[in-house]
Amino acid sequence: MADFEKQLQEIVNKKNILKNEPMSKHTSLKIGGNADYFVIVSSVDELKNVINLASKNNIKFYIIGNGTNLLVKDGGIRGIVIKLDFKSFKIKRSSNEIFITAESGMSLAALASVALKEEIAGVEFLSGIPGTIGGAIRMNAGAYGSEMKDILVRSRYMTYDGKIKTLTLDEHKFEYRNSIFSSLDGIIIDTTIKGKKGIKEEIEEKMQEYSKSRKEHQPLEYPNAGSTFKRIETKPTAKIIDECGLKGFSVGDAEVSTKHAGFIVNKGKASAKDVLELISHIKKEVKKKFNVDIELEILVLGDEK
Numbered sequence: 001m002a003d004f005e006k007q008l009q010e011i012v013n014k015k016n017i018l019k020n021e022p023m024s025k026h027t028s029l030k031i032g033g034n035a036d037y038f039v040i041v042s043s044v045d046e047l048k049n050v051i052n053l054a055s056k057n058n059i060k061f062y063i064i065g066n067g068t069n070l071l072v073k074d075g076g077i078r079g080i081v082i083k084l085d086f087k088s089f090k091i092k093r094s095s096n097e098i099f100i101t102a103e104s105g106m107s108l109a110a111l112a113s114v115a116l117k118e119e120i121a122g123v124e125f126l127s128g129i130p131g132t133i134g135g136a137i138r139m140n141a142g143a144y145g146s147e148m149k150d151i152l153v154r155s156r157y158m159t160y161d162g163k164i165k166t167l168t169l170d171e172h173k174f175e176y177r178n179s180i181f182s183s184l185d186g187i188i189i190d191t192t193i194k195g196k197k198g199i200k201e202e203i204e205e206k207m208q209e210y211s212k213s214r215k216e217h218q219p220l221e222y223p224n225a226g227s228t229f230k231r232i233e234t235k236p237t238a239k240i241i242d243e244c245g246l247k248g249f250s251v252g253d254a255e256v257s258t259k260h261a262g263f264i265v266n267k268g269k270a271s272a273k274d275v276l277e278l279i280s281h282i283k284k285e286v287k288k289k290f291n292v293d294i295e296l297e298i299l300v301l302g303d304e305k
Helices: 002-011 044-056 108-117 133-138 200-217 237-243 272-290
Strands: 017-022 034-041 061-064 070-072 077-084 089-093 098-103 152-159 164-168 186-197 224-227 254-256 263-266 299-301
Touching (some): 002 017, 002 044, 034 044, 044 061, 044 077, 044 152, 044 186, 070 272, 089 108, 098 108, 108 133, 108 200, 237 272, 254 272, 263 272
Parallel strands (some): 034 077, 061 077, 070 299
Antiparallel strands (some): 017 034, 098 186, 152 164, 152 186, 254 263
C-alpha cells in the first residue's frame, strides 16, 4: 500500500489524507469505526484522479458530504471515504428569475445565507437542513412543504470513468427522499437552482421562523442523523412510533428522542450496534401494533465489528 499512498499524495495534499480515521469525527451522530483512508478533495480534478487511482488498485470508495444522514458501523469502512470539499457558487439573474449554480460540497446553510445576502427568495426552507447540496439532491431533501425538486433546474455529475454529464429536472427521477443518484454510478458536481427577487427582511423572517420551529420540535441538543425513518402515507412515522410507547426507549446510549420520536439520538457513547438494535426494535414494534413496515431514511455504511 506504500506505493498507493505515495500516488495518492501526488494527487491530494498530504494533510488532506487521513489513515485509520474515526468516522465518528465525520458523522452528525458522532458514531462510526475507522475508515482505512479518509480523503478530502478540493476540486473536480482531484476527485477524478482519486477515483481513477482507487479503481486501478481495486480499492472501494465512498462519497460523503457532511455525514448528516449517515450511520457508519462499528467495524468502520474498508477502502477510501472521499469527502467533497468544493463549494464555490455563481449567481445569474434574469428579468423574473435568479439562478444559483453551487458546487455539491457547499452546505445548505451556506447556500441559504448567500440567498439571504443576495435577496433571493424561495430557498429559505434549506436554511435549517444540515448537510450539503450533493446529499440534498441525492435524497431530495425537504422541509416545511418544499423539496429540492421544487427549486432544481439541472445538475452536473461525473461518471466513475471521469466523464461530466448533465441531468435536467425530470431526469433526476425525484421521489420522496430519493432520486436517480441512489442507483446511478455518478457523483454530483454542481447543481443549478432557481429563486426569485425577494425582500431581505421577509426572507430573514421566514428563516428565523423555521429555525425557531426546529429548535422547539427537534432534539438538536444531542447528536443525531435527522429523521431516522421515511414518512408513510397513513400518518406521520414519528406519531406511530410514539403511539407504540417508544419515546425514550433506549439501547445503550442510543435513544428514541423524547422530544421527537422520529429521531434517534446519541446520549453520549452510543455505538452503531446500539442504534441498529434500536432500529430493529422500533420496526418490530411498529409492525406488531400497526402491521406497517417502515423504511430507513438514513444511510448505513461499513462493516460489523
